[in-house]
Amino acid sequence: MKCTGSIDTREVEELYINIDPIQAGGRLTNEAQKAVIAYSDGYSVCDNCLKPFRLDYIRKPPIAEFHEDCAKWLNMDQLRVVPGARRGFQAVASSLVQKGDPVILTALSHYTEFVSVEQSGGIPCEIPKDENNHITGDNAAERIEEVIAKFGKTPPLLYVEHVDYQYGNIHDIKGIVKAAHQYDIPVLLNGAYSVGVMPVDGKALGVDFIVGSGHKSMAAPAPSGVLAANEEYADVVFRTITAKGDVTGRTFGIKEVEMMGCTLMGVTVMGLIASFPEVQKRVTEWDREVEHSRIITDALTSIEGTVCQSDSPREHTLTRINTIESFDKVAQNHKKRGYFFSSELKKRGITGVIPGSTRVWKYNTYGLTRKQTDHVAASFREIAEDNCLSVI
Numbered sequence: 001m002k003c004t005g006s007i008d009t010r011e012v013e014e015l016y017i018n019i020d021p022i023q024a025g026g027r028l029t030n031e032a033q034k035a036v037i038a039y040s041d042g043y044s045v046c047d048n049c050l051k052p053f054r055l056d057y058i059r060k061p062p063i064a065e066f067h068e069d070c071a072k073w074l075n076m077d078q079l080r081v082v083p084g085a086r087r088g089f090q091a092v093a094s095s096l097v098q099k100g101d102p103v104i105l106t107a108l109s110h111y112t113e114f115v116s117v118e119q120s121g122g123i124p125c126e127i128p129k130d131e132n133n134h135i136t137g138d139n140a141a142e143r144i145e146e147v148i149a150k151f152g153k154t155p156p157l158l159y160v161e162h163v164d165y166q167y168g169n170i171h172d173i174k175g176i177v178k179a180a181h182q183y184d185i186p187v188l189l190n191g192a193y194s195v196g197v198m199p200v201d202g203k204a205l206g207v208d209f210i211v212g213s214g215h216k217s218m219a220a221p222a223p224s225g226v227l228a229a230n231e232e233y234a235d236v237v238f239r240t241i242t243a244k245g246d247v248t249g250r251t252f253g254i255k256e257v258e259m260m261g262c263t264l265m266g267v268t269v270m271g272l273i274a275s276f277p278e279v280q281k282r283v284t285e286w287d288r289e290v291e292h293s294r295i296i297t298d299a300l301t302s303i304e305g306t307v308c309q310s311d312s313p314r315e316h317t318l319t320r321i322n323t324i325e326s327f328d329k330v331a332q333n334h335k336k337r338g339y340f341f342s343s344e345l346k347k348r349g350i351t352g353v354i355p356g357s358t359r360v361w362k363y364n365t366y367g368l369t370r371k372q373t374d375h376v377a378a379s380f381r382e383i384a385e386d387n388c389l390s391v392i
């Protein structure tokens, strides 16, 4: 097929309630949609890039202010915008990890963390999860000791998910930080599923870095994100270039090495900034989101044979559910096989569950209204009853 450049409307968002596990927190606000159009030209944010020539100093549009305000909001000392959470991991690993260094991550770490470790020549060492699918301070301490004994050196970095992508569980960050700091290991908090949807306080958690994903949880276009650091590490990660042209003698001012000079331009940074007021407001309404998550999860677990594999009652909107003994049993004898489930959901105006999956799958209820929540909950029950599954 040839790309003609003509783009259809995106039905998923226009016509359906979307419970896709990764998309919920990244939907743009109306303000971001307006900003995206206004700043759609490539270098549009550079109209007023005056000395010093760097993205985070631009005051019109208020990019400098966003950097200050967003750092404050996360209770961290300094912040930069980055093209996705993964680029935040990359900047930190590239600054702190040397070839052959052991680096601590967890049994629930995202692949992009592993990629950043590999790029820097580090050796990934995972903290195992416990029987409740949690990463604990005790397990972290034990693993750190083991790794130091094995490699004969202290890991330069530890990554931990605030909320992991497999279960949507919230982990004991304070306990893990306590363990890491006993060995002077800095902690990077992966806030891909927390920054922008729930309250996050870097100083209260005690972390050294926070990484957030704009397109996952801050109502921003992709690829966007934030990297925040505390004062102790800011100078290292946000160091400026010292290289000089050996023939021309040129120097390059205050460009930051890990940021490749400047990062987000145009649509991405302006979408992130335009959504920021709404994002700050919505994290204060987290309790309501959790309530909606519980309503839907309760509906699913009221279907005989269905097991919630995430923490219960839910504390987050991302949930992993096991329907092997319920919807998958129906699928075995259904003419549409596993596709019956997504097709029944679609008939009811719901999308986001991978077509064909009826065994273990994830959904995210973030951003649903109460009416939509009740409709999704009732739909799961109805599909079960229509297919002779008992609902308690």
Ligand SMILES: Cc1ncc(COP(=O)(O)O)c(C=O)c1O
Binding pocket: 022, 083, 084, 085, 086, 087, 110, 112, 161, 163, 164, 165, 190, 192, 193, 212, 213, 214, 215, 216, 224, 225
């Ligand atoms: C837990 C987690 N961390 C990091 C990432 C990467 O985020 P980004 O796409 O912003 O680089 C993802 C994306 O799926 C994720 O689920």
